[in-house]
Amino acid sequence: MGLRLYIGPLIFLALTCGLAAHAAAAPTPTLFRLTVVGSAHDEWTFSAAPVTEGECRRTDTSEGVRDVTFRTKKPVPVRISGGRVLPVVIRGITGTVTLSGANTTDRVCGTTGTTTTADCAQTTRSFTGATLQASSPMPGVLALKSVGNVHLATAGCPREPVDVTMRPLGPLPKLLRLPKAALTEQRLVRITVGATRTQRSVYSPPQSGQLDERGQWSLRFDRAVR
Numbered sequence: 001m002g003l004r005l006y007i008g009p010l011i012f013l014a015l016t017c018g019l020a021a022h023a024a025a026a027p028t029p030t031l032f033r034l035t036v037v038g039s040a041h042d043e044w045t046f047s048a049a050p051v052t053e054g055e056c057r058r059t060d061t062s063e064g065v066r067d068v069t070f071r072t073k074k075p076v077p078v079r080i081s082g083g084r085v086l087p088v089v090i091r092g093i094t095g096t097v098t099l100s101g102a103n104t105t106d107r108v109c110g111t112t113g114t115t116t117t118a119d120c121a122q123t124t125r126s127f128t129g130a131t132l133q134a135s136s137p138m139p140g141v142l143a144l145k146s147v148g149n150v151h152l153a154t155a156g157c158p159r160e161p162v163d164v165t166m167r168p169l170g171p172l173p174k175l176l177r178l179p180k181a182a183l184t185e186q187r188l189v190r191i192t193v194g195a196t197r198t199q200r201s202v203y204s205p206p207q208s209g210q211l212d213e214r215g216q217w218s219l220r221f222d223r224a225v226r
Contacts, residue, residue, distance in 0.1 A: 030188075031079055035220045036093065037220075038070050040068040043066075044161055044211040045061065047061040060105055064101030066160065067097070078134070082183065083185065090132040093131065095130065097124065097125045099125070099158070103118045103158050104116065105117075120158050131149045142178055142219075173195035174197065177193075190220065193221075194216075196215070
């Protein structure tokens with residue numbers, strides 16, 4: 001009977017010691033400061049679905065070239081553990097958007113038609129405080145997603161396709177592969193990762209045209225000095 005009384009406390013003590021040992025063995029995440037620098041280039045010819053106006057049929061087409069440069073205003077603290085970048089919201093991204101192109105309107109009324117083209121003066125817009133989410137789904141890789149808080153005045157000349165405004169920093173890279181040394185991040189002073197992504201979208205009827213996009217990204221992790 002006396003032995004039974006001690007079994008419960010002994011098991012609890014063993015479990016407690018095991019958890020404490022495991023916690024002590026787990027490495028402390030290493031603090032880095034992340035700087036992001038990037039650019040994006042878009043070119044498009046986009047014709048919206050034709051619109052009926054009385055006996056006429058109108059088609060609006062925009063042709064544009066859009067260049068974006070962006071970077072973090074200051075390094076953002078991130079933590080890396082076992083080759084994984086722990087989930088972080090990268091804040092304070094600033095950027096400049098340069099836009100040029102033309103808008104064309106084709107109007108067909110019966111058997112006659114007219115074409116009007118308006119060339120657009122080059123414009124420059126800026127944004128501050130944009131955000132980007134980053135995390136590692138597995139050791140040795142990094143995923144970027146969910147660009148937010150990019151506030152830009154709507155451009156009327158040339159008109160920007162929805163796909164362009166939905167990707168204000170251009171196409172995000174696919175999974176970024178971290179250098180193998182990142183698996184032992186405690187020994188590193190700096191980690192540098194770069195990526196380029198290009199893609200083409202072709203619009204289907206009743207729309208027409210295509211969009212070519214290219215995005216370039218550079219991420220630098222500098223070991224934080226305590």
